[in-house]
Amino acid sequence: MEAEIRKDIAWAKINADVLRSMETPRRTYWLMVGGCALLVALAFFAYTYQYRLGLGVAGLNRPHMWGPYIANFIFWVGVSHAGTLLSAALLITRTEWRRPVYRSAEAMTSCALMTAGLFPILHLGRVWDFYWTFPYPNQRELWPNFRSPLLWDLTAIFTYLNCSLLFLYYGMVPDLAIYRDKAIGWRKKLYRALSLGWTGSDQQWRNFRIGYLTLACFLLPLAISVHSVVSADFAMANLPGWHVTSFPPYFVAGALYSGCAGIITLFILLRHLFRFEDYLTLPILDKLCWITFAIAMVWSYLNLIEFATAFYGGDRFDLEVLHEKATGPYAPYWWFMIVGGIGLPFLLLARRVRRNLAALMILSLVMNVIMWIERWMILAPTLKHNFMPYGWGIKWPSALELIITFGALAWFTLLFLVFVKIFPSLSMYEIKEMLHEHRDVSDRAVREPPPRPIAGAAHAAAAP
Amino acid sequence: MPLEEMIIHWKEYRKSGQVGDEARSYDYRWGMSIDLDICTGCGACVTACYAENNLPVVGKERFERGLAMHWMRIEHYWGEGEEPGTKRAPPAPRFPEQGAQHIPMLCQQCQHAPCEPVCPVSAAYHTPDGLNGQVYNRCIGSRYCSNNCPYKVRYFNFYSLHEDLQSPLEQQLNPDVSVRDKGVMEKCTFCVQRLQRAKNTAKNEARLVRDGEVKTACQQACPTQAIVFGNLADQDSAVARSWRQAKMKHGHVEHHGVPPKPERGYRVFEQMNTEPSVTYLERVRDDTI
Amino acid sequence: MPPPRRELTALFTDFDAARAAIIELKGLDLAGEPIEKMRLHTPIPHPELEEVVGTRPVSLRRFTLLGALSGCIGGFVLTAVFAQSMFTAQVQGGKPVIPLPANFVIMYELTILLGVWFTLIGFLVGARLPTRVHRLHTPKVNEDQVGLWVEVLEPQYERVKALFARHGASEVLEGT
Numbered sequence: 001m002e003a004e005i006r007k008d009i010a011w012a013k014i015n016a017d018v019l020r021s022m023e024t025p026r027r028t029y030w031l032m033v034g035g036c037a038l039l040v041a042l043a044f045f046a047y048t049y050q051y052r053l054g055l056g057v058a059g060l061n062r063p064h065m066w067g068p069y070i071a072n073f074i075f076w077v078g079v080s081h082a083g084t085l086l087s088a089a090l091l092i093t094r095t096e097w098r099r100p101v102y103r104s105a106e107a108m109t110s111c112a113l114m115t116a117g118l119f120p121i122l123h124l125g126r127v128w129d130f131y132w133t134f135p136y137p138n139q140r141e142l143w144p145n146f147r148s149p150l151l152w153d154l155t156a157i158f159t160y161l162n163c164s165l166l167f168l169y170y171g172m173v174p175d176l177a178i179y180r181d182k183a184i185g186w187r188k189k190l191y192r193a194l195s196l197g198w199t200g201s202d203q204q205w206r207n208f209r210i211g212y213l214t215l216a217c218f219l220l221p222l223a224i225s226v227h228s229v230v231s232a233d234f235a236m237a238n239l240p241g242w243h244v245t246s247f248p249p250y251f252v253a254g255a256l257y258s259g260c261a262g263i264i265t266l267f268i269l270l271r272h273l274f275r276f277e278d279y280l281t282l283p284i285l286d287k288l289c290w291i292t293f294a295i296a297m298v299w300s301y302l303n304l305i306e307f308a309t310a311f312y313g314g315d316r317f318d319l320e321v322l323h324e325k326a327t328g329p330y331a332p333y334w335w336f337m338i339v340g341g342i343g344l345p346f347l348l349l350a351r352r353v354r355r356n357l358a359a360l361m362i363l364s365l366v367m368n369v370i371m372w373i374e375r376w377m378i379l380a381p382t383l384k385h386n387f388m389p390y391g392w393g394i395k396w397p398s399a400l401e402l403i404i405t406f407g408a409l410a411w412f413t414l415l416f417l418v419f420v421k422i423f424p425s426l427s428m429y430e431i432k433e434m435l436h437e438h439r440d441v442s443d444r445a446v447r448e449p450p451p452r453p454i455a456g457a458a459h460a461a462a463a464p
Numbered sequence: 465m466p467l468e469e470m471i472i473h474w475k476e477y478r479k480s481g482q483v484g485d486e487a488r489s490y491d492y493r494w495g496m497s498i499d500l501d502i503c504t505g506c507g508a509c510v511t512a513c514y515a516e517n518n519l520p521v522v523g524k525e526r527f528e529r530g531l532a533m534h535w536m537r538i539e540h541y542w543g544e545g546e547e548p549g550t551k552r553a554p555p556a557p558r559f560p561e562q563g564a565q566h567i568p569m570l571c572q573q574c575q576h577a578p579c580e581p582v583c584p585v586s587a588a589y590h591t592p593d594g595l596n597g598q599v600y601n602r603c604i605g606s607r608y609c610s611n612n613c614p615y616k617v618r619y620f621n622f623y624s625l626h627e628d629l630q631s632p633l634e635q636q637l638n639p640d641v642s643v644r645d646k647g648v649m650e651k652c653t654f655c656v657q658r659l660q661r662a663k664n665t666a667k668n669e670a671r672l673v674r675d676g677e678v679k680t681a682c683q684q685a686c687p688t689q690a691i692v693f694g695n696l697a698d699q700d701s702a703v704a705r706s707w708r709q710a711k712m713k714h715g716h717v718e719h720h721g722v723p724p725k726p727e728r729g730y731r732v733f734e735q736m737n738t739e740p741s742v743t744y745l746e747r748v749r750d751d752t753i
Numbered sequence: 754m755p756p757p758r759r760e761l762t763a764l765f766t767d768f769d770a771a772r773a774a775i776i777e778l779k780g781l782d783l784a785g786e787p788i789e790k791m792r793l794h795t796p797i798p799h800p801e802l803e804e805v806v807g808t809r810p811v812s813l814r815r816f817t818l819l820g821a822l823s824g825c826i827g828g829f830v831l832t833a834v835f836a837q838s839m840f841t842a843q844v845q846g847g848k849p850v851i852p853l854p855a856n857f858v859i860m861y862e863l864t865i866l867l868g869v870w871f872t873l874i875g876f877l878v879g880a881r882l883p884t885r886v887h888r889l890h891t892p893k894v895n896e897d898q899v900g901l902w903v904e905v906l907e908p909q910y911e912r913v914k915a916l917f918a919r920h921g922a923s924e925v926l927e928g929t
Contacts, residue, residue: 125605125648149608159862162866197882197885201793202793205798205799206808207875210813229858232858238614239611383611387616387736388615
């Protein structure tokens with residue numbers, strides 16, 4: 001079996017390579033950031049139009065009270081799950097190949113959650129009162145309604161965002177100490193504050209290791225419960241097509257599916273952007289593809305079982321909604337989602353595809369488009385064909401909703417690009433641990449020339 | 465002591481809104497009975513509701529988009545093959561002149577309302593009178609309640625439609641009822657402003673509201689008196705008699721495959737266990753005689 | 754007057770050499786004054802070196818337990834006591850005033866939230882962070898060298914320095 005990374009990488013070279021990613025960005029980077037910022041600004045102005053005029057401009061109506069905004073929310077929460085799976089679950093199982101990848105995967109989680117969290121707020125009718133959903137003591141003694149699945153959502157997403165940011169930061173502390181030692185200018189001040197004076201002493205490491213495993217043990221059930229709670233938004237409603245007990249595992253499987261595809265996209269992006277070929281290697285990408293395939297099969301099964309229960313159950317309303325999905329006005333999108341979502345992962349079985357970066361990039365992006373359509377297909381046919389015939393109605397995504405959807409994608413990309421330039425996108429100490437585990441007696445540090453200090457502000461503070 | 469309060473609240477409201485429960489019984493339990501045999505589908509009730517509750521008229525284009533705000537709507541149902549323009553070869557209807565069945569559909573004021581538990585800020589709640597209340601000031605517009613309503617009788621203000629009222633049309637507004645701005649969910653309230661006024665008058669006179677003293681706008685406008693409204697807790701009220709005659713039960717009842725009964729009374733989507741407060745008396749069809 | 758204390762940090766390229774140095778240092782007879790303050794500074798955790806240096810118990814998990822329990826109970830208090838029944842009863846038809854299934858979800862999430870927060874606090878307390886970086890810190894211990902920091906009395910200074918040289922320390926940093 002191939003080694004995941006070469007065993008003879010000098011430890012100082014790892015530091016040097018990752019520090020190199022902190023250099024002043026080249027033009028491509030600024031173009032990407034500029035493009036994303038432009039899209040975000042456009043989406044923001046589109047949103048102010050909705051704020052002034054009301055949700056009608058988004059094309060919503062009775063019965064389509066929820067639309068692409070909620071689809072976006074579920075999509076981005078879903079994308080965030082795979083980062084936690086990779087990081088926490090593979091830590092608990094002591095899987096070695098997780099080590100180079102998990103930092104960027106966790107960053108993806110946090111950025112996706114910061115994108116997802118926008119949508120429950122901006123889809124509200126009276127956005128300015130959104131804070132009434134928080135349980136704060138007030139003079140009127142009014143509290144939010146914890147019976148509502150939307151409140152469970154709030155609790156779960158808040159917990160998940162909080163805990164995944166803390167987990168990300170916690171794991172970064174030793175790496176931030178490396179940065180602190182080499183940085184100058186504003187970066188040095190930032191890293192000195194964030195690294196808390198870490199020096200790698202034995203007591204620090206021992207507490208660190210135990211704390212890290214404990215956090216991972218918390219984060220794993222959290223990740224599974226968060227998307228189950230998000231699925232409760234639908235499963236606790238009584239609508240046909242929504243009131244399905246298999247929604248929690250179905251949503252979690254869909255989340256992992258789109259998240260794993262997202263990790264593959266970002267893996268290839270980072271490998272190219274920072275020339276991390278030594279660390280983000282093809283054998284690791286291979287394993288990521290296998291995991292994506294496995295999750296896709298779980299998702300396919302849960303999808304089919306949902307239809308099977310409707311089919312065999314004989315409930316008139318459920319059957320009609322299923323019929324509506326397959327033959328109604330949304331049918332082309334639904335069939336594209338089913339055929340693509342179930343069929344495309346089979347391309348990952350071919351070794352040629354798993355080793356071809358361009359093919360994987362396109363495949364992972366298409367998979368995520370399919371998963372977005374899947375979320376939309378959960379919403380639209382059920383809302384269209386609900387219990388009451390005088391409550392049937394159709395809605396297509398409006399231009400405004402699409403602008404905000406792409407704006408959210410740009411926001412996510414912007415957050416991730418900012419992250420990789422300020423924080424280490426590879427975990428240096430974990431890669432060293434990986435090499436240490438598989439060391440031969442003879443291999444050890446080959447001295448590299450000391451790396452250049454990181455470019456920062458115009459003035460440079462004295463290096464240590 | 466807060467703990468005592470907590471236990472008191474728990475005991476009192478454990479099964480909320482029922483009559484005849486040992487924990488609590490209520491003076492009022494508003495209910496309605498609509499006789500579909502007498503209903504002509506004229507739409508006077510719809511118009512009256514618009515007038516009484518400051519409902520905005522949205523216009524043809526917005527109606528087609530699904531943005532209508534009619535708290536009370538007349539639904540037309542044709543039998544199999546009777547729908548005009550259907551391609552299916554219809555069995556020849558025996559009594560085509562009977563036309564469609566009209567059902568005035570309004571908020572059913574469910575005792576186990578599915579819209580209430582899902583509101584994140586408790587803007588939808590249950591009153592001791594048995595009404596499903598909607599607090600406009602508390603609503604932040606998450607719209608989950610409308611998704612969960614099987615009858616789809618909850619209407620959301622997607623626009624600030626009151627801004628369309630040009631002077632002097634705002635003079636038509638009923639001062640007893642607030643005008644809703646965008647972002648707020650609304651629905652039929654059983655004309656709670658009229659109920660409140662009647663209750664206040666009765667309280668000043670140290671009595672309960674008498675049967676027939678308060679009428680909802682739709683009941684008042686109906687030319688054939690198809691709509692009967694009143695206090696179900698009052699055994700002698702017209703609506704209580706109508707329910708009894710139709711063998712409709714109210715209270716905490718589980719429906720386990722109730723066999724079809726010869727009486728005309730039924731409630732819409734009863735199998736959802738929403739316990740609506742509105743009974744419909746089925747139209748007598750000539751082909752069932 | 755007690756003899757002044759001096760600090761030394763030795764850097765080792767080779768972990769096995771570091772291990773041997775520590776073992777010899779611990780066994781060194783220094784006229785009744787054993788070296789107490791000894792610390793490792795390494796780029797990755799080394800359990801095999803740590804156990805030679807000597808470990809102190811880690812109390813982090815107690816923080817975690819405390820946090821998880823308070824989250825669980827706090828979740829119930831927040832939902833059932835504050836929101837649903839203490840100040841105003843939220844009356845909704847069809848569902849009891851204190852719906853335990855709904856409250857369980859909140860209790861579960863808050864167990865995790867507070868468990869994570871308290872674990873973090875436990876880590877900071879146990880690792881004694883945040884702290885100032887000590888004088889003899891060098892970036893090399895974050896790259897690929899094992900650092901061994903000792904605090905010795907003046908008389909022992911030369912012996913310890915010679916010991917380090919014997920075990921092949923690549924560099925010895927001195928401080929006052």
